[in-house]
Amino acid sequence: MMLTLADREEISRGLVELLEFKDIAVWIGRDASVVSREVTRHGGRDGYRAVDAERAAVAARSRPKPMAVDRCPQLLASVIEWLRRGWSPASIAGRVTCDHGGVRDACRVSHEAIYQWVYAQPVATLRRELVALRTGRTARRGPRPAPAPRIKEPRYLDERPAEVEGRAVPGHWEGDLVIGKAGKTAVATLVERTSRFLILVPLTGRDSLSVSEAIIAAVGPLPATLKQSLTWDCGSEMAMHKDVNATGLPVFFAHPHSPWERGSNENLNRIVREFLPKGVTIPSDPRYRAAIAAEINDRPRKLHAWRKPSEVFTELLKSDASTT
Structure with a gap:
């Protein structure tokens, strides 16, 4: 496949x-x-x-290649003869190795290859040669409908408020998942763009329902002024983004394969990996996760004149409290 x-x-x-x-x-x-x-x-x-x-991959598949039935003259003759006699492609494929044992590798063919050969022939040629499938079909049935988009009606960064870019207005977040061993465990990371404050969100699963509920619970205690927007990548775990929107935290998506559009989150994820390296299981102990977040938030940052993200975020909380 x-x-x-x-x-x-x-x-x-x-x-x-x-x-x-x-x-x-x-x-x-x-x-x-x-x-x-x-x-x-x-x-x-x-x-x-x-x-x-x-x-x-599509380009490689589209290059013209000789069909398996055409590669061996003996095989081609047998396929035409047996199709005229009403044999199914499965019967033909099974019988080939019996009748062509001396050139088995050259003449080996699958029933699917025979179907493809029949469908590739012009209908007029099939009628002239009296070649037909027992079903009477001369072409594949219509293509299957395209799968539904993984994320319905996403809003991309282009629609995000312009104030987000300057980082002067607090309350805009970036998020993603850090995946544990064999993809069986994970933790969500939320980073506030102004302060670079990190929240590690525990997850019971990587499905969209578990992730959306966990994000809603994590940001619920925050004041409205610190819930301006959330930027996520295009992972299917945020397929239920409308549920998060409904809580007053609008979700925007970075363009596919553009991790630099969530630069703060990508940088913080690298630091999280110092504590949760690839190939390890994400611990379920909430105290351990809280200790990791506290340690990261306690590191002084040059961009904050060597203040800590925890200090900057606390100031944002106090500023909100004083204005309400």
Whole structure:
């Protein structure tokens, strides 16, 4: 089964999270060798881009290739004869190795290859040669409808208030997930853009319902002035973003494969990885998570004239309290 664009997006995301190939493979339900070949073929860990890999794969599939039935004259003759006699492609594929044992490898064919050969022939040629499937079909049935978008009606950064860019107005957040071993555990990270204050949000699962409920619970105690917006990546875990919007925290999405559009969050995630390195299980102990967040928020920052994010965020809270 070929990789889909959705699979490639998850691989790209796993690489950003610094996951091993085997962990990404568990995440998308594939073998680790499939992920390894995919990444190696399309730019390596540092250069892999899901959209570019998808385009290259489509281009490779679109190149004209000789059909399996046409590669062997003996096979072609047999397929035509047996189709005329009303044999099914499955029966033909099963019988081929019996009748062509001496050139078995050259003439081996699958029933799917026979279907593809029939559907590739002009209808007039099939009629002239008296070749037909027992079903009478001369073409595949219509394509399946395209899958529904993973995130319905997303609002991207282009719609985000202009004040967010300057970082002068507090209350604008960036968020993402930090994934644990084999993708089985995770924690959400929320970073306030002005103060760089970090909130580690415990998760019971990575599905959209669990993530949205956890985010709502985490930001619930904050004053309205510190809940101006949340910028997330395009992961399916935020598919229920409208539930978060309903609480007064509008959600905006970074463009696909553009982690730099959530720069504060990406930087903080690297620091979180100092405490929760790739390949470890995310601890469920809330005290441990709180200790990690407290340690990170207690580090002085040059951009704050060596004040700590915890101090800056406390000032924001006090400022809000004094104005209400």
